[in-house]
Amino acid sequence: MTLLVSRTVRSLLRKTPFSTTGTTTPIGASIRTVTTLQETLAAQVPEKQKKMAELKKSYGSEVIGQVTVDQCIGGARGVKCMLWETSNLDPDEGIRFRGLTIPECQAVLPTYSGKAGDGEPLLESLFWLLLTSEVPTKEQADSLTADLHSRAKLPSHVVPLLNSLPKDMHPMTQFTIGLAACQTESVFAKAYQDGVPKNLYHEYALEDILSVVAKLPEIAATIYRNVYHDGVVSQDTSLDFAGNFCRMLGYNDPSFDELMRLYLCIHTDHEGGNASAHATHLVGSTLSDPFLSYAAGLNALAGPLHGLANQEVLKWIQELKDKFESEGKPVNAETITEFAWDTLNAKKVIPGYGHAVLRKTDPRYTCQREFALKHMPDDELFKVVDTIYEVMPDILKEHGKVANPYPNVDSHSGVLLWHYGFTQYQYYTVLFGVSRAVGGLSQLYWDRALGLPLERPKSVTPEWIWSQVQK
Ligand SMILES: CC(=O)SCCNC(=O)CCNC(=O)[C@H](O)C(C)(C)COP(=O)(O)OP(=O)(O)OC[C@H]1O[C@@H](n2cnc3c(N)ncnc32)[C@H](O)[C@@H]1OP(=O)(O)O
Numbered sequence: 182m183t184l185l186v187s188r189t190v191r192s193l194l195r196k197t198p199f200s201t202t203g204t205t206t207p208i209g210a211s212i213r214t215v216t217t218l219q220e221t222l223a224a225q226v227p228e229k230q231k232k233m234a235e236l237k238k239s240y241g242s243e244v245i246g247q248v249t250v251d252q253c254i255g256g257a258r259g260v261k262c263m264l265w266e267t268s269n270l271d272p273d274e275g276i277r278f279r280g281l282t283i284p285e286c287q288a289v290l291p292t293y294s295g296k297a298g299d300g301e302p303l304l305e306s307l308f309w310l311l312l313t314s315e316v317p318t319k320e321q322a323d324s325l326t327a328d329l330h331s332r333a334k335l336p337s338h339v340v341p342l343l344n345s346l347p348k349d350m351h352p353m354t355q356f357t358i359g360l361a362a363c364q365t366e367s368v369f370a371k372a373y374q375d376g377v378p379k380n381l382y383h384e385y386a387l388e389d390i391l392s393v394v395a396k397l398p399e400i401a402a403t404i405y406r407n408v409y410h411d412g413v414v415s416q417d418t419s420l421d422f423a424g425n426f427c428r429m430l431g432y433n434d435p436s437f438d439e440l441m442r443l444y445l446c447i448h449t450d451h452e453g454g455n456a457s458a459h460a461t462h463l464v465g466s467t468l469s470d471p472f473l474s475y476a477a478g479l480n481a482l483a484g485p486l487h488g489l490a491n492q493e494v495l496k497w498i499q500e501l502k503d504k505f506e507s508e509g510k511p512v513n514a515e516t517i518t519e520f521a522w523d524t525l526n527a528k529k530v531i532p533g534y535g536h537a538v539l540r541k542t543d544p545r546y547t548c549q550r551e552f553a554l555k556h557m558p559d560d561e562l563f564k565v566v567d568t569i570y571e572v573m574p575d576i577l578k579e580h581g582k583v584a585n586p587y588p589n590v591d592s593h594s595g596v597l598l599w600h601y602g603f604t605q606y607q608y609y610t611v612l613f614g615v616s617r618a619v620g621g622l623s624q625l626y627w628d629r630a631l632g633l634p635l636e637r638p639k640s641v642t643p644e645w646i647w648s649q650v651q652k
């Protein structure tokens with residue numbers, strides 16, 4: 182540790198990649214006593230680059246899969262064609278972040294109180310884990326909190342731009358506009374224009390990645406306060422990222438802070454193939470900077486088959502309640518079953534159910550259910566969600582089409598927010614978007630550090646497929 186600390190101090194005295202003055206300003210605050218994120222990563226990069234070169238040189242021509250016509254036409258399900266460092270998704274077990282399941286993360290990652298297991302992990306802890314594959318100390322997580330707070334200020338043109346947007350523009354549209362407008366701050370884009378060599382791209386990418394994650398809460402909170410409240414965003418930077426974000430949104434309840442920590446952690450990453458992560462990775466592979474790359478990710482997240490499903494779930498539940506309450510009927514297993522069949526017979530999807538990879542209940546659903554059992558066991562909407570869970574898998578099995586009849590993350594997140602008075606469900610996907618940046622952009626760092634190339638798979642025409650299958 183002593184050795185590492187002195188190396189940290191030495192490295193702080195080098196010229197930072199984004200310094201325009203050539204001075205020896207240290208990179209952040211409170212980092213002299215801990216090994217910083219930047220240093221941890223800098224120490225890992227050469228070894229990872231070496232391993233990657235070795236993998237390519239020794240095994241580059243090994244076959245790891247094949248592609249069927251179904252997969253080619255059917256959205257590339259199961260095709261192994263993307264490298265993803267930060268997490269892996271097992272169809273039965275669900276997500277592992279750098280090898281750790283959600284309960285394992287909850288057991289080992291630093292929390293707000295400082296004690297692992299005492300409350301939900303800090304988003305900063307998970308960000309550190311995803312980037313470095315190491316569990317940080319509380320001091321390291323705190324140093325990242327300080328670094329993110331120090332980068333949070335938006336460029337002066339962004340809040341006026343957000344204020345000028347129509348209040349009925351969807352919050353996700355406003356969110357991508359706000360983020361794209363922050364791209365004026367990209368040090369990666371500037372470095373590229375200045376001709377920086379490619380072996381240094383990842384250093385500039387990291388600067389942008391931290392800045393994007395840091396700036397998202399204020400963009401998100403400005404939209405929320407503008408659309409639903411008075412437009413005023415307050416802050417409390419003595420808190421962690423999630424706690425401060427709750428204050429910015431206008432919530433001041435330690436239990437809601439804990440929910441936000443859980444929410445932000447579990448939505449970060451879901452391996453690489455999901456649409457928002459994939460879009461970020463794809464756009465980043467053109468050497469578009471992290472601001473623009475993640476704006477692409479947000480646009481993917483805004484689709485109802487992906488992140489927007491969380492708003493659709495709440496809408497579905499409200500419509501269900503309205504229908505049966507107006508008919509003087511209770512919301513129970515029987516009426517939910519009736520409403521589900523109405524939805525399916527109208528050829529619409531049941532939002533929050535099914536998954537492209539998972540084949541069991543999403544562990545992100547399970548941990549949210551556990552949060553509800555602990556914090557709001559008697560909540561009316563939680564009971565509705567629980568009853569939906571009792572009946573829906575059998576309905577979907579009987580329907581006979583879905584590969585996975587079980588709930589995904591979006592099925593539960595909304596009712597937890599609703600319990601705390603956060604009822605503006607059109608906004609819910611923005612919260613998802615604040616979180617997904619952490620996973621998608623952690624990978625983007627490694628994309629640049631490992632020198633991954635432009636992504637450009639081969640497309641084929643239907644005629645070509647016919648010619649192949651009829652050979
Ligand atoms: C964070 C996330 O992105 S999690 C996913 C959030 N999205 C949702 O909850 C929306 C509802 N779910 C769905 O639409 C799907 O399950 C998806 C998009 C998540 C996965 O899609 P796929 O991998 O194609 O699912 P699957 O192989 O099971 O689809 C087979 C058929 O079942 C249908 N199906 C799948 N899930 C559902 C559902 N929840 N309700 C009704 N039908 C469904 C599909 O539309 C498809 O129908 P088709 O043959 O007429 O085209």
Ligand SMILES: O=C([O-])CC(=O)C(=O)O
Nearest residue numbers: 450451454455456537589
């Ligand atoms: O993995 C997927 O395809 C969708 C999903 O659950 C996520 O992105 O969180």
